[in-house]
Amino acid sequence: MTSVESVDELGRRDRKKLETRAALEHAALTLVAEHGLAGVTVEDIATAVDLSSRTFFNYFPSKEDALVGASPASVAELRERLEAVPAEVPVLEALRLMSRVEAEHVQQRREQWLLRLKVFEQNPSLLPRLVANGTETERAVSAVVARRIGVEPGTSGYPELATAVAMAAFRAAMMRWSAADGRPALADLVDEAFSQLAAGLPNP
Amino acid sequence: MTSVESVDELGRRDRKKLETRAALEHAALTLVAEHGLAGVTVEDIATAVDLSSRTFFNYFPSKEDALVGASPASVAELRERLEAVPAEVPVLEALRLMSRVEAEHVQQRREQWLLRLKVFEQNPSLLPRLVANGTETERAVSAVVARRIGVEPGTSGYPELATAVAMAAFRAAMMRWSAADGRPALADLVDEAFSQLAAGLPNP
DNA sequence: ATGAAATGTTGCACAATCTGAAAGTTTCTC
DNA sequence: GAGAAACTTTCAGATTGTGCAACATTTCAT
Numbered sequence: 001m002t003s004v005e006s007v008d009e010l011g012r013r014d015r016k017k018l019e020t021r022a023a024l025e026h027a028a029l030t031l032v033a034e035h036g037l038a039g040v041t042v043e044d045i046a047t048a049v050d051l052s053s054r055t056f057f058n059y060f061p062s063k064e065d066a067l068v069g070a071s072p073a074s075v076a077e078l079r080e081r082l083e084a085v086p087a088e089v090p091v092l093e094a095l096r097l098m099s100r101v102e103a104e105h106v107q108q109r110r111e112q113w114l115l116r117l118k119v120f121e122q123n124p125s126l127l128p129r130l131v132a133n134g135t136e137t138e139r140a141v142s143a144v145v146a147r148r149i150g151v152e153p154g155t156s157g158y159p160e161l162a163t164a165v166a167m168a169a170f171r172a173a174m175m176r177w178s179a180a181d182g183r184p185a186l187a188d189l190v191d192e193a194f195s196q197l198a199a200g201l202p203n204p
Numbered sequence: 205m206t207s208v209e210s211v212d213e214l215g216r217r218d219r220k221k222l223e224t225r226a227a228l229e230h231a232a233l234t235l236v237a238e239h240g241l242a243g244v245t246v247e248d249i250a251t252a253v254d255l256s257s258r259t260f261f262n263y264f265p266s267k268e269d270a271l272v273g274a275s276p277a278s279v280a281e282l283r284e285r286l287e288a289v290p291a292e293v294p295v296l297e298a299l300r301l302m303s304r305v306e307a308e309h310v311q312q313r314r315e316q317w318l319l320r321l322k323v324f325e326q327n328p329s330l331l332p333r334l335v336a337n338g339t340e341t342e343r344a345v346s347a348v349v350a351r352r353i354g355v356e357p358g359t360s361g362y363p364e365l366a367t368a369v370a371m372a373a374f375r376a377a378m379m380r381w382s383a384a385d386g387r388p389a390l391a392d393l394v395d396e397a398f399s400q401l402a403a404g405l406p407n408p
Numbered sequence: 409a410t411g412a413a414a415t416g417t418t419g420c421a422c423a424a425t426c427t428g429a430a431a432g433t434t435t436c437t438c
Numbered sequence: 439g440a441g442a443a444a445c446t447t448t449c450a451g452a453t454t455g456t457g458c459a460a461c462a463t464t465t466c467a468t
Contacts, residue, residue: 128332
């Protein structure tokens with residue numbers, strides 16, 4: 001279908017789609033931040049953007065998904081980013097590099113992500129969804145890792161372990177970043193986490 | 205169903221409650237294993253146990269929760285188990301010991317857990333729920349870790365990192381165990397994962 | 409054993425979530 | 439500009455989940 005184009009090269013239709021999607025995400029985040037997850041209905045979110053609630057469901061399968069704001073392209077991006085790392089680089093280091101780039105992307109949407117993470121902290125039932133995003137990508141990333149070390153997926157368990165651990169480290173860094181109100185650079189926190197991983201998580 | 209009558213000290217009422225809860229869990233798992241998550245309604249599950257759907261919601265807040273079968277006591281158990289490890293044992297080793305015990309508990313309910321994990325694999329939208337259980341406990345465990353190394357929670361980030369990583373390793377071991385159809389001992393797989401963690405996840 | 413208290417189950421009403429299908433509207437292509 | 443393609447909306451309906459009141463059962467004190 002449509003390959004990787006920049007936003008400028010899109011037609012009016014796709015541009016409006018992205019706008020609508022972003023507007024729904026933003027409305028969902030701000031409304032839930034103010035009234036709590038249970039205090040906001042899909043109808044509330046839709047009317048805040050002047051859309052029917054049915055249209056909301058054309059964009060997101062559920063209220064929670066609008067808060068996660070899972071971008072469909074992110075999986076492929078992550079994979080390509082990981083595949084771009086030279087084969088002689090150790091797996092954990094490759095995952096660190098991939099995560100650093102992801103951290104910079106999050107940092108670019110700083111306000112949005114800080115708001116999102118705050119909403120997630122205040123509504124713990126959402127936290128699994130943040131990992132859900134990861135669950136999709138976990139298979140893709142671990143498949144790349146498996147190829148990288150020349151192993152059939154699902155036999156050694158190492159690719160799945162390394163992937164799951166790396167994503168856990170990334171999430172932990174994000175939560176710490178959010179708790180510190182986005183003061184330190186997220187990429188630095190990610191780096192620190194991976195360093196501790198590489199050292200075998202010794203007592204500090 | 206003939207009760208195991210090993211649940212001493214409990215009156216008939218609480219015994220029946222446990223039975224009903226287990227029956228609902230079992231019905232939910234087997235039905236979803238056969239018809240898929242979307243192919244089973246709460247009404248189906250309830251009538252399979254000869255209960256009203258209203259009663260189902262007295263036991264579980266949602267259909268998904270019946271599949272997870274979250275035991276309320278598990279959080280406290282985990283905490284106590286971790287606190288029981290001598291203070292001079294390094295954090296990662298303490299988490300390994302805690303996880304081993306948990307692995308043995310899972311192994312004791314082998315069939316139930318293999319079915320559950322199979323259901324979760326076949327319905328990926330459920331996977332976050334498996335971690336949801338963890339999200340609750342993640343705070344509790346990381347709080348214990350923080351006390352163990354004498355750090356204010358939320359400052360160093362190490363307790364949260366170590367906890368998240370340990371739980372990721374445990375989950376990876378469980379998935380591998382499930383993929384291997386429960387052949388190897390789960391505790392051994394957990395052990396192996398933690399060994400790789402302690403070694404800094406070197407390329408295999 | 410018996411009656412009162414506590415607890416569990418159920419039916420009912422109701423709000424909210426989410427999905428198909430059909431019809432209307434906008435955008436794209438030629 | 440005309441037709442095709444894609445997006446939005448309305449509508450109907452199944453399902454989820456909760457509060458409440460009535461009913462049934464278990465427990466407990468006497």
